[in-house]
Amino acid sequence: MIIRKITENDVPFLAEIEEQCFADCRNENTLRDELKYDYTVYYAAVEDNKVVGYVSGNVICGECDITRIAVEANFRRKGIAKALLDFLKNKTEKITLEVREGNFAAIALYEKCGFKRDFIRKNYYKDPIENAVLMSFEKERK
Numbered sequence: 410m411i412i413r414k415i416t417e418n419d420v421p422f423l424a425e426i427e428e429q430c431f432a433d434c435r436n437e438n439t440l441r442d443e444l445k446y447d448y449t450v451y452y453a454a455v456e457d458n459k460v461v462g463y464v465s466g467n468v469i470c471g472e473c474d475i476t477r478i479a480v481e482a483n484f485r486r487k488g489i490a491k492a493l494l495d496f497l498k499n500k501t502e503k504i505t506l507e508v509r510e511g512n513f514a515a516i517a518l519y520e521k522c523g524f525k526r527d528f529i530r531k532n533y534y535k536d537p538i539e540n541a542v543l544m545s546f547e548k549e550r551k
Contacts, residue, residue: 410489412496415444415451415463422460423451430479432536452496454480454489464493466504473497475506494522502548507541509534519544 415423420440427434435443443449448469454462462480466473475497480489497504507530508515516526524544533541 410454410456410461410492412452412454412492415453415460417441417444419451419453419460419463420444422453423463426460426463426479426481427477429482431477450497450500452493454484454493456484462489462493464490464497466497468501471501472503472505473501475504478506490518491522494519498522498546498548504546506544507533508544510540510542516542516544519546522546 420437423440424435424437427436427440443465444451446467448467449465450468450473451463451465453460461484462478464475464478466475478490478493494504504524505527506519506524508519510529520526524546527543527545530541530543532538
């Protein structure tokens, strides 16, 4: 598996992964639009020339707020999400994210990757309404 920047040709794969992973999935047009912003980053995990996962975020003043991380259903539990997070951790000093309070698997992964729980944002998610756990990772300063 390799991790690289996402290209325009990857957008259909991203849309497929979005449909598998998110109730509020984004379509190809929305994804293409997001790729145009200078502050937006998208990195793909690629296996056998196919995008099998990705992470996206907004980078402002050297800090990245993860907007999505997703792995195709057939490739889960193979370390791809962890590899994407580790890759992103090497690109920035601080990372923040929100995760559904009931998404125990994701929270466990983030904690395994060195993220800490910062606070709860009440009723952040819709369909169904659920709290968000805000988490962050910051490199140790030497």
